[in-house]
Amino acid sequence: MFEQNLFDPEHLIRSGDAMKRISPVAQFATLSDRLSDSVGEVHWNLSASRDLNHRISLALELSANLVLKCQRCLGPLEYELNETRRFALFKDEDALPSLEDEEEDVDCMVVTGEMDAFALIEEELLLALPMMPLHDSESCHASSGAQEEEGELELKPSPFAMLSRLRNS
Ligand SMILES: [Zn+2]
Known part of the structure; x- marks a missing residue:
């Protein structure tokens, strides 16, 4: 049941293969906490190579x-x-490029030995989520009609107005 999630980037390069997997969303606990429902799967493909600087x-x-x-x-x-995320790996912090030398769409990481693919994937999934997910205004209440929203009474003062009219009559 336990999937192999540790990998050595050097081995990954030497093997010439990519790790191409499908993992259940529910497996990622921190991600699941942020979701309404942890159904579904994450399709992922992790590959390693050496860039022009032999990194x-x-x-x-x-x-x-x-x-x-x-x-x-x-x-x-x-x-x-x-x-799609790209990372440049470094053996130690001294080897990290200064901020201005970093390529914009590449994350620099210090890695020695094995990496945890699931931890990397979960972190990137969390970063990719919208900060403030919202339905568009048309589908928002329609999709959850049974749910009473706090503050809804404030938004719709008309029932109170009607009530007071009845009382006063
Ligand atoms: Zn909504």
Whole structure:
């Protein structure tokens, strides 16, 4: 049941293979906490190569259909995630390039020995989520009609107005 998730980037390069897997969303606990429902799967493809400077670089492709939680009505919100991330690996912090030398779309990491693929994937999934997931205004309440929203009474003063009219009559 336990999937092999540790890998050595050097071995990955030498093998010439990519790690291409499908993992259940529910496996990523921190991610699941942020979701409305942890159904579905994460498709991922991790490959390693040497770049022109002989550094190890990793490419991680992620795709998943996630069910986020709308921050307005707390209802489920489907979200299609497609991300490609690139990393440059360094043996120690001294070898890290200065900030201005860093390529914009490449994350620099200090790595010695094995890496945890699941930890890397989960971190990148979390970074790729929208900060404030919201339905568009048309589908927001419709998709969760049974849920009473706090503050809804403030938004709709008309029932009170009607009530007071009845009392006064
Ligand atoms: Zn909503």
